Amino acid sequence: MEETGVFDIGFLGSNFTWCNNRRGRARVSKWLDRLLVSGACSDLSAAISVTHLARHPSDHAPLKMSFVTRLDNKPRPFHFLNVWMTKPELLEVIRQTWGQEVSGPPLRVLSSKLLVKRRAIQAWNKQSFGDIFDAVRKVEVAV
Structure with missing residues (x-):
């Protein structure tokens, strides 16, 4: 083989x-x-x-x-990356998105806040780190 x-x-x-x-x-x-x-x-x-x-x-x-x-076209699961904790700006991104007002039943509020937070963290990740998964793939191919 x-x-x-x-x-x-x-x-x-x-x-x-x-x-x-x-x-x-x-x-x-x-x-x-x-x-x-x-x-x-x-x-x-x-x-x-x-x-x-x-x-x-x-x-x-x-x-x-x-x-x-x-x-x-199914949504990808959200994965929290430990490397994000090396940047103090992450906490501010979470605070800003979690503090937004959302109305409706409690579960709808929670779901909406989590969705907004996820999108904000993903946008912040692309800006701060770039595409980590693509970088890992390239390094794996090089190795």
């Missing part, structure tokens, strides 16, 4: 993809099937997942490959 420049992206599910379907001590289970990806696709490996499905009634487990794309 090293010589050809491919690597296994891992899997979810059972550790074995084949079984001889015998009982007791005669039973043999092996991990035979895997998905290999070339080095040229290494940046896509996070978007690909493999699941070992149930073998029943066969002796081989089918592999289910899933490809995740950002074309689904």
Whole structure:
């Protein structure tokens, strides 16, 4: 695999993809099937997942490959980055956005304030740090 420049992206599910379907001590289970990806696709490996499905009634487990794309337009989860705490301006961004008046039921107020705060922190992050995830990807490729 090293010589050809491919690597296994891992899997979810059972550790074995084949079984001889015998009982007791005669039973043999092996991990035979895997998905290999070339080095040229290494940046896509996070978007690909493999699941070992149930073998029943066969002796081989089918592999289910899933490809995740950002074309689904679902909102990305908000991740707080510890590096933000190195900049004292973050606290002021949070204070300004949290202090804004919002009316409505308590849960709607909380949800609105969190949404406004998230957008403000994301804008501040782009201005203060740039795209950290892009920088990490570039460093990983260089390494």
